[in-house]
Amino acid sequence: MATPDLGGLTCKEVVELVTDYVEGVLPAEMRKRFDQHLSVCDPCAIYLDQMRQTVATLGKLPEDSISQPALDTLLHHFRGWSRERP
Amino acid sequence: MSSVGDSEAELVAALKRRDEMAFVTLLQRYQGQLMRLALVYCRTRELAEEVVQDTWLGVLQGIERFEGRASFKTWLFQILVNRARTRAVREGRTLSFSSLAGEAEMESEPAVPADRFRTLDDPWPHNWAVPPHSWGDSPETTLLTAETMDLVQRAIAQLPGPQQQVITLRDVEGWPSEDVCNVLEISETNQRVLLHRARSRVRAALEAHFEERN
Numbered sequence: 001m002a003t004p005d006l007g008g009l010t011c012k013e014v015v016e017l018v019t020d021y022v023e024g025v026l027p028a029e030m031r032k033r034f035d036q037h038l039s040v041c042d043p044c045a046i047y048l049d050q051m052r053q054t055v056a057t058l059g060k061l062p063e064d065s066i067s068q069p070a071l072d073t074l075l076h077h078f079r080g081w082s083r084e085r086p
Numbered sequence: 087m088s089s090v091g092d093s094e095a096e097l098v099a100a101l102k103r104r105d106e107m108a109f110v111t112l113l114q115r116y117q118g119q120l121m122r123l124a125l126v127y128c129r130t131r132e133l134a135e136e137v138v139q140d141t142w143l144g145v146l147q148g149i150e151r152f153e154g155r156a157s158f159k160t161w162l163f164q165i166l167v168n169r170a171r172t173r174a175v176r177e178g179r180t181l182s183f184s185s186l187a188g189e190a191e192m193e194s195e196p197a198v199p200a201d202r203f204r205t206l207d208d209p210w211p212h213n214w215a216v217p218p219h220s221w222g223d224s225p226e227t228t229l230l231t232a233e234t235m236d237l238v239q240r241a242i243a244q245l246p247g248p249q250q251q252v253i254t255l256r257d258v259e260g261w262p263s264e265d266v267c268n269v270l271e272i273s274e275t276n277q278r279v280l281l282h283r284a285r286s287r288v289r290a291a292l293e294a295h296f297e298e299r300n
Contacts, residue, residue, distance in 0.1 A: 010212035012203045016196070019282035023263070043217030047198075050218060054289040057229045057238055058257035064122045070135045074113060074142050075106075081146045082104035 007036035014044045018051050094158050101149055113142065116159070119259055120166050126250045127170035137173060141166040156268065163255075163269040197286035221296055234295070241291035245284050252277055253284035 009017075014037055020026045021034050038045050092111070100108035120141060124134035144165040152161060202216040222228060242250055242258075248270075255266045256277075267277050 006213075010203070011214045012196075012198075012200075012212035015198045015286075016282075018197070019278060019285060023278060023281075025278070041213075043214045046218050046220050050221060050289050050293065051285060053221060053229060054285055054292060055257050057234065057292070058242075058253065058288065059260055060230055061235060061239065061258050063118045064125065065118045066121050066135050066138050070139055071113065071117070074139055075110070077139075077143060078106060078109050078146065082106065 004040040005036060006041060007033035009033055009037045011037075011041060011044050014038075014041070015047055018048055021048070022051065022055070095154065098149070098152065098154065098158050101145075102152075112145075112158075116162060120163070122258065123163065123166060123251070123254055124170055126247065126254055127167075127174055133173070137166065137170045140169045140173075144169060157265075160265055160268050167269055195283060197282065198290070218293060219297070221292075228296070229292075234292070237291060237295050238288060241288045242284075245287060248272075249280050249284035249287075252280040253288070256281055257285070 014034065017026065017030070017034060021031065026034060038048065097108045097112055101112065117138060120138045121134060124137040124141075125131070128134040128137060141162065145162060148165070152158070156164075202214065203212050204210050204215045206212070208215075228234065242253060245253065251270055252266060252272075255261045255269065256263065263274060263277055263281075266272075267274055270277070272280075
């Protein structure tokens with residue numbers, strides 16, 4: 001069996017480069033090697049996919065908010081502030 | 087009450103005129119995001135709400151002098167971060183220590199535990215020994231359940247402070263890295279390293295969750 005070309009990168013190196021890859025800051029030469037590695041290494045392709053899914057999931061977390069009493073307090077402060085107009 | 091456009095510049099100009107509608111619009115637009123970041127710094131919701139309130143009071147105090155060199159959003163979140171840090175120090179939470187711990191540990195911690203890779207004497211050194219498995223073809227249905235959301239939230243809460251701050255702004259709020267660097271006053275490189283560590287840990291938490299279920 002021919003030895004697959006892993007782009008001169010080990011999988012252990014790939015998982016540390018994955019954020020730079022997704023962020024688009026890998027130098028062109030390294031990016032080429034990374035793409036080469038992924039084209040022959042299914043587990044690393046799965047890993048990259050999982051990182052992307054992780055980011056997508058983080059973006060779907062429900063909104064938080066402050067309570068109505070806290071909002072009311074702020075509005076009260078605003079009205080005080082706007083009355084002391086210089 | 088005057089009618090106010092929706093653009094940030096118009097809202098800021100109206101707020102300088104002490105227009106209540108502009109204040110309410112800005113408050114509604116940002117209070118949720120501010121609360122989420124405040125919760126990263128504070129142990130309780132009560133404290134986080136106080137920090138958010140403090141932040142808006144800071145806005146009212148400073149808006150006259152706000153010249154729009156930075157965006158309003160960046161300025162607003164800088165106020166929040168400053169107030170949250172001051173409060174943490176006052177309450178004896180040694181935030182500087184925990185940030186240092188975060189940085190130190192960041193240097194050595196791998197994205198994936200070393201024992202999941204083959205050893206150096208293997209014919210395929212440092213390639214996968216225990217590879218990751220696909221999370222399925224329609225991950226959105228499994229990833230977006232309340233159970234998974236809860237798990238992700240707990241995973242974030244367990245990260246060191248600086249990692250929590252970065253992942254909250256970048257991935258939860260979807261900010262560009264430049265804005266995150268400006269608000270947290272960190273370099274692009276530092277931001278990226280913190281983001282990498284944080285994302286790697288959240289991914290690992292999701293993986294553990296899915297492996298356990300299957």
